[in-house]
Amino acid sequence: MIVRKTEAELDTMARAGRIVADTLDLLEREARPGVTTGDLDRTAEEFITSRGGSPTFKGYRGFPGSICTSPNAMVVHGIPGPYRLSEGDLLSIDVGVTLDGYVADSAITVTIGEPTKQAADLIEACNLGLQAAIEQCREGRRLGDVSHAVQEVVEARGFGVVRSLVGHGVGRSMHEDPQIPNYGPPGRGPKLAAGMVFAIEPMITAGDYDVEGGSDGWAVFTRDGSLAAHCEHTVAVTANGPRVLTYRGPKGPGEAR
Ligand code: MG
Ligand code: MG
Numbered sequence: 001m002i003v004r005k006t007e008a009e010l011d012t013m014a015r016a017g018r019i020v021a022d023t024l025d026l027l028e029r030e031a032r033p034g035v036t037t038g039d040l041d042r043t044a045e046e047f048i049t050s051r052g053g054s055p056t057f058k059g060y061r062g063f064p065g066s067i068c069t070s071p072n073a074m075v076v077h078g079i080p081g082p083y084r085l086s087e088g089d090l091l092s093i094d095v096g097v098t099l100d101g102y103v104a105d106s107a108i109t110v111t112i113g114e115p116t117k118q119a120a121d122l123i124e125a126c127n128l129g130l131q132a133a134i135e136q137c138r139e140g141r142r143l144g145d146v147s148h149a150v151q152e153v154v155e156a157r158g159f160g161v162v163r164s165l166v167g168h169g170v171g172r173s174m175h176e177d178p179q180i181p182n183y184g185p186p187g188r189g190p191k192l193a194a195g196m197v198f199a200i201e202p203m204i205t206a207g208d209y210d211v212e213g214g215s216d217g218w219a220v221f222t223r224d225g226s227l228a229a230h231c232e233h234t235v236a237v238t239a240n241g242p243r244v245l246t247y248r249g250p251k252g253p254g255e256a257r
Helices: 007-030 037-050 117-135 143-156
Strands: 067-071 074-076 090-099 102-111 167-169 176-180 197-200 203-205 211-213 220-222 228-230 233-238 241-244
Touching: 007 037, 007 090, 007 102, 007 233, 007 241, 037 067, 037 090, 074 090, 074 203, 074 228, 090 117, 090 228, 102 117, 102 228, 117 143, 117 197, 117 203, 117 228, 117 233, 117 241, 143 176, 143 197, 176 197
Parallel strands: none
Antiparallel strands: 067 074, 067 090, 074 220, 090 102, 102 233, 167 176, 167 197, 197 233, 203 228, 211 220, 233 241
């Protein structure tokens, strides 16, 4: 069952989303050569708690970090730790914040220093796929339209869409119904209605879309070792169209938000 939220609930989620967005802005600035993913985790936890939120991922099914940090061929769910960022790395940073009983969830992929053309193109495709999916979050559309939008944009740019990992409904819990694949035919699935909130999260690859789990039981990698990108927003369907609850502010020239 897809839980629909009231306007007041959406406003609370948007306040959680503001903390998520500000945390991602901070981490994007902090992610430099020589910094470890563990450093980013501590920075995030301190910032989130200073704003009155709590890091949703910490303790979730025993997850030890406050955020997920997934470099290069790691797609998602990386545990922050001793990994030291270096020039040319690609890094997915995923942040969830719980505030007043509601969750917001968002991720970005950034490059450390100057990106290669492949890395820049991959990140751009991920963001464009997410934007296309957000555009479908309107009353009367179907969930399949959201999924299809990602696949269409990403595959047209020659990249792979991970099949075995999906987005999700979000609200009082981080993971609510429905599951939101990043591929599939349009015009299928539940009809979208005001108050539904989705964490839409394209996970895409420069090579084949097959993935495999790592030895820590959390991290997921591309099977062929190719680069992966991941971006995510928490988006509400409203009578006035999509409302991005984790909005990070207006785009600068050539900047993906
Ligand atoms: Mg997330
Ligand atoms: Mg998520």
